[in-house]
Amino acid sequence: MLIFRQLFDPTSSTYTYLLGCSASKEAVLIDPVFEQVRRDAALIAELGLTLLWSLETHVHADHVTGAWLLKQREHCRIALAEASGAMGADRLLKDGDRVAFGRRSLEVRATPGHTNGCLTYVLDDESMAFTGDCILIRGSGRTDFQQGDPRALYRSVRSRIFCLPETCLLYPAHDYRGLTATSVAEEKKYNPRLGGEIGEADYAGYMKNLDLPHPKKIDEAVPANLRCGRPGNDNDAGALQDPDWAPLRFTFSGVWEVEPHWLEENLGKVRVLDVREPNEFSGPLGHIRGAVLLPLGELAARAEELPKDKPIVAVCRAGSRSAHATAILQKAGFSDVANLPGGMLRWRGEGRGVEGGAV
Numbered sequence: 001m002l003i004f005r006q007l008f009d010p011t012s013s014t015y016t017y018l019l020g021c022s023a024s025k026e027a028v029l030i031d032p033v034f035e036q037v038r039r040d041a042a043l044i045a046e047l048g049l050t051l052l053w054s055l056e057t058h059v060h061a062d063h064v065t066g067a068w069l070l071k072q073r074e075h076c077r078i079a080l081a082e083a084s085g086a087m088g089a090d091r092l093l094k095d096g097d098r099v100a101f102g103r104r105s106l107e108v109r110a111t112p113g114h115t116n117g118c119l120t121y122v123l124d125d126e127s128m129a130f131t132g133d134c135i136l137i138r139g140s141g142r143t144d145f146q147q148g149d150p151r152a153l154y155r156s157v158r159s160r161i162f163c164l165p166e167t168c169l170l171y172p173a174h175d176y177r178g179l180t181a182t183s184v185a186e187e188k189k190y191n192p193r194l195g196g197e198i199g200e201a202d203y204a205g206y207m208k209n210l211d212l213p214h215p216k217k218i219d220e221a222v223p224a225n226l227r228c229g230r231p232g233n234d235n236d237a238g239a240l241q242d243p244d245w246a247p248l249r250f251t252f253s254g255v256w257e258v259e260p261h262w263l264e265e266n267l268g269k270v271r272v273l274d275v276r277e278p279n280e281f282s283g284p285l286g287h288i289r290g291a292v293l294l295p296l297g298e299l300a301a302r303a304e305e306l307p308k309d310k311p312i313v314a315v316c317r318a319g320s321r322s323a324h325a326t327a328i329l330q331k332a333g334f335s336d337v338a339n340l341p342g343g344m345l346r347w348r349g350e351g352r353g354v355e356g357g358a359v
């Protein structure tokens, strides 16, 4: 079976696609975004997947790819089109190549036009294709920068995408209205730039008159993407540095977590903030030694009472109110905060020390 997730970067309206083989747990990520690598890595871990490849549909002009950063963190390899001219890839793809992940694979189709190195990745059974900025949902990638060529884009769509089965779902690299997927049949019929009887010259005429401003990040994104997302100087890598006051884990739900065993061994280094109600704090589950009680409902209003000299670990009964507490604390300007997953229930279940509570 195929594991499939569509992920979105709201800043650049980019879609990142995670495809995995459920048998082998091997996966690929298409068009990761630098700033979303932590989120993507969390999802890959939570699904128990191993990332084999970070794939690009093209050298993007509007955001920096997460490829290089994923390679550092996940030890995956990077692949993109040979025709892209990019440096730092582990594999340079050509039309007709295949990228395998477990029992599944993607066929590489060269679909130039938005850039020279644009690729469409077609799933082995032709049920899905990832078209990058070639065809978009009722639209197309622009052809007025990088190596844009409207006639080439038209031919790519007509000869390499519209020949796929009518039911084949198409997933673009962007959508600016929040639309998520389309199909070959729909775009053949309804694409206002490329469908129906529209000819190559009609399309070229349409694209010449689009008159769009250049992407805001083009001067930063293109050079960085020609290095597969490797920062130009080492300080830039700090843009996504993880907190290092404890071995923390970031969850796909967006929360930093600390392991109970680390907390028990490092109680002196942090402030434990118990966000349960007073009767729970003094109730049968007990509380962690030295914990400060501040119920969740009062936290937003009273957060400034808490000193900022130590990182804060939030705790509650089962770990959900305390997860919310970490978000409230971050909003209140506390940077070093983490949740205790499983809360007092797990803490006690693991036989860790408590003050008060029933024996």
Ligand SMILES: N[C@@H](CCC(=O)N[C@@H](CS)C(=O)NCC(=O)O)C(=O)O
Pocket (backbone or CB within 6 Å): 012, 060, 061, 062, 133, 139, 140, 141, 142, 143, 174, 176, 212, 214, 215, 216, 217
């Ligand atoms: N406003 C966006 C523009 C993004 C943009 O131009 N996207 C390209 C893909 S890299 C495109 O083809 N857009 C198609 C369109 O806007 O119709 C930005 O500044 O980043």
Ligand SMILES: [Fe+2]
Pocket (backbone or CB within 6 Å): 058, 059, 060, 061, 062, 114, 133, 141
């Ligand atoms: Fe693009």
